[in-house]
Amino acid sequence: MKRYVSGIAALIIAISAVAFTLPAQNLNNVTFEYNPPGGTDYSQLSVENTSNWSVGAPSCSDDDDKACTLQVLSTETTNNGTELGSGVSITATLGTDPGDYYVSGGSNIFNIHNKD
Secondary structure (H helix, E strand, O other): OHHHHHHHHHHHHHHHHHHOOOOOOOOOEEEEEEOOHHHOOOOHHHHHOHHHEEEOOOOOOOOOOEEEEEEEEHHHEEOOOOEEOOOOEEEEEEOOOOOOEEEEEEEOOEEEEEEO
């Protein structure tokens, strides 16, 4: 009987360890592209509105004139990675053209690319 007790205890410990092991997270970078309302709205409010950003590909000139793309970790997205999550905020700064803003920073974003 004593030899069964140690075997059962080892089995319980092994099952407990597996049950409380967190699955590995897949931390991919997701690129979002700015979609200006009306096709031309690069105002500060529009650029900072996360609902005006959708999954896209980086294709910008890196000039600081207008918002273009940014990246976030997949954990900072919602709706199966197609929308920016609530932890993402965008800071926009006035570019060289009046009324056109570009992304200058924010929270939980990186690889910012703007265009002219």
